[in-house]
Amino acid sequence: MKNLFISLLLASLAFASPVFAHHAVCDVEVVGEPWVRSTPPNMKITAGYMSLRNISDTDRRLVAAHSPVSGRVELHTHVHDMQTGMMQMRHVEHIDLPAGQTVALEPGGLHIMLMDLNTDLQPGTDVPLTLEFDDGSTLEIMAPVRRMTMGGHHQGHGQHQQHNHHRH
Numbered sequence: 001m002k003n004l005f006i007s008l009l010l011a012s013l014a015f016a017s018p019v020f021a022h023h024a025v026c027d028v029e030v031v032g033e034p035w036v037r038s039t040p041p042n043m044k045i046t047a048g049y050m051s052l053r054n055i056s057d058t059d060r061r062l063v064a065a066h067s068p069v070s071g072r073v074e075l076h077t078h079v080h081d082m083q084t085g086m087m088q089m090r091h092v093e094h095i096d097l098p099a100g101q102t103v104a105l106e107p108g109g110l111h112i113m114l115m116d117l118n119t120d121l122q123p124g125t126d127v128p129l130t131l132e133f134d135d136g137s138t139l140e141i142m143a144p145v146r147r148m149t150m151g152g153h154h155q156g157h158g159q160h161q162q163h164n165h166h167r168h
């Protein structure tokens with residue numbers, strides 16, 4: 001019964017993904033559309049966001065990412081600095097992707113940090129990203145470049161942070 005289930009699962013995966021046959025099996029898929037924040041001229045860093053779903057029953061880790069537009073890519077998270085009251089980025093060695101779960105990389109939280117950019121990233125273009133997992137598998141994606149949206153949740157968050165920055 002379990003084998004039948006797995007066969008059906010693999011069959012549906014092969015059906016859903018035309019590139020399936022050309023890559024080592026990857027336990028992780030991107031949910032929705034990934035995106036990379038656009039950059040003004042001469043800005044050398046930006047961030048990539050996406051939701052990653054671990055479709056297997058084994059815990060996975062995102063351990064690295066690469067992009068041809070970036071000389072150095074790191075995995076980052078945001079932590080709340082108790083002393084300053086500000087959110088600060090921290091480098092992390094990996095991003096945990098628990099079995100069967102979806103993990104969101106989003107502004108103010110986990111993200112893929114693209115540094116040493118060798119080009120400006122204009123909205124309407126796409127950034128190739130290679131995601132590397134702890135089992136050695138990789139996932140190649142194209143992430144559209146978007147402006148950080150003004151208004152809505154993230155803007156509100158920013159204002160909230162500014163509120164905490166007042167000094168006496």
Ligand SMILES: [Cu+2]
Binds near residue numbers: 111
């Ligand atoms: Cu960062």
